[in-house]
């Protein structure tokens with residue numbers, strides 16, 4: 001039975017998609033059967049792994065019950081990595097989902113038939129705590145929270161934890177915190193050091209030892225439709241995401 | 256009658272809040288009566304200008320008709336700059352607004368009584384095209400679109416323009432494009448140059464001459480609750496946002 005990890009944070013631009021793509025690619029490189037799900041209408045995770053989605057065969061069709069998860073799953077250029085794509089024209093989907101029965105558990109029900117086929121399922125989310133993110137949190141075993149080393153990124157964390165606790169109480173009692181990942185760290189900036197200290201003080205052992213530094217190769221890779229370990233395996237970005245994958249695999253085998 | 260400009264882009268972390276705060280502060284510095292509205296539950300624009308919101312006196316109370324816009328307006332440390340704050344616990348508000356009558360025009364109706372009191376009204380939005388952003392687009396004269404000099408930032412622009420055209424057809428026929436602002440530009444990076452060329456090719460004269468470079472002082476300023484022109488008036492960030500304000504004031508007087 002695989003482990004489902006959701007990458008969530010309502011603050012925009014903190015590295016959710018970059019983490020979803022590169023963590024799943026690094027786990028697949030360790031020959032674990034991995035499924036990346038793009039649950040964000042922006043569809044950045046889809047293009048970031050080089051997939052062109054068929055407009056009528058995406059996560060949306062699975063959420064509304066038109067297609068099952070198996071039917072919308074596609075292969076990627078990496079062995080051991082499959083994905084369920086998204087499409088940019090789902091951007092109004094959240095308003096439509098509000099009217100459906102059992103609206104927060106649509107994704108969880110859709111994934112139940114395929115959970116056994118994978119060792120890890122990684123779900124990318126939009127920058128909001130709306131229905132798409134609630135669906136992902138309901139379907140997950142744990143949540144990984146990227147925190148950018150910037151002042152604004154600290155402000156919403158309290159609300160994110162309120163939402164996680166609400167989901168744990170009402171929709172998914174097994175939901176755990178996988179960890180807090182510091183991203184876009186720049187060792188030359190005083191602000192970066194301040195944020196790291198603050199996050200470690202607030203979250204203690206929940207903070208991953210791996211910190212992802214700001215690295216231009218990470219933001220170039222998506223324009224070639226490649227995860228960092230295919231685009232530039234010797235970059236600091238590749239090293240950091242391999243380090244994160246090792247930490248998560250080590251935590252998993254400890255269970 | 257003042258001009259209402261909405262800062263919108265569903266892509267996260269592209270500089271919406273930084274632009275809303277610093278454009279409104281620079282326009283206020285030119286002694287224009289300016290109102291900054293924080294329409295994002297993350298409430299970054301509120302803390303970024305050093306305001307601590309009273310939980311029951313925010314944009315939310317105005318949207319649902321509990322308080323009028325005048326009652327929730329507060330002064331900031333800058334002369335000529337007032338603001339309507341937001342609060343982090345509105346994060347679930349969008350789901351609640353769906354059930355209200357006339358749900359896309361709540362903000363426009365709430366602003367009608369105060370539009371004459373200001374020369375400019377600047378509205379910051381969350382990273383989504385949901386009801387909060389639709390309300391802002393319905394209430395606006397024009398929309399300013401920040402585009403980060405990154406690959407993922409290009410992907411959602413088509414959908415943003417579809418949404419703007421839909422609003423123009425169904426809710427607000429007067430809605431114009433104020434312009435496209437390139438942000439976080441780094442002249443050392445090939446990727447930055449590629450994005451600038453692509454955006455200029457796609458949007459032509461709609462692209463502001465001012466380009467905001469990546470500047471650490473811009474991301475430090477919010478932690479002191481100050482717009483850049485108070486925090487570091489000689490920084491490149493302050494110069495660029497003053498340049499943007501001058502361009503917008505010049506466009507406005509041409510009308």
Ligand SMILES: Nc1ncnc2c1ncn2[C@@H]1O[C@H](COP(=O)(O)OP(=O)(O)OP(=O)(O)O)[C@@H](O)[C@H]1O
Nearest residue numbers: 012013014015016017018127213214215219267405
């Ligand atoms: N460590 C890094 N170094 C440099 N650039 C990065 C890094 N991580 C992410 N980026 C870039 O920063 C931008 C924001 O990252 P990303 O899109 O992954 O964030 P996100 O949280 O998924 O955004 P959204 O909230 O819009 O979904 C992207 O252009 C990405 O390429």
Ligand SMILES: Nc1ncnc2c1ncn2[C@@H]1O[C@H](COP(=O)(O)OP(=O)(O)OP(=O)(O)O)[C@@H](O)[C@H]1O
Nearest residue numbers: 012150267268269270271272273382468469470474
């Ligand atoms: N030109 C710049 N140079 C350096 N840092 C910047 C610049 N513009 C914005 N930032 C920083 O980048 C981060 C993202 O900017 P900001 O929060 O303004 O984006 P946003 O679009 O409002 O994000 P969201 O989608 O979450 O609302 C912030 O931490 C901000 O301080």
Ligand SMILES: [Mg+2]
Nearest residue numbers: 016017040044
């Ligand atoms: Mg993303």
Ligand SMILES: [Mg+2]
Nearest residue numbers: 271272295299
């Ligand atoms: Mg913002």
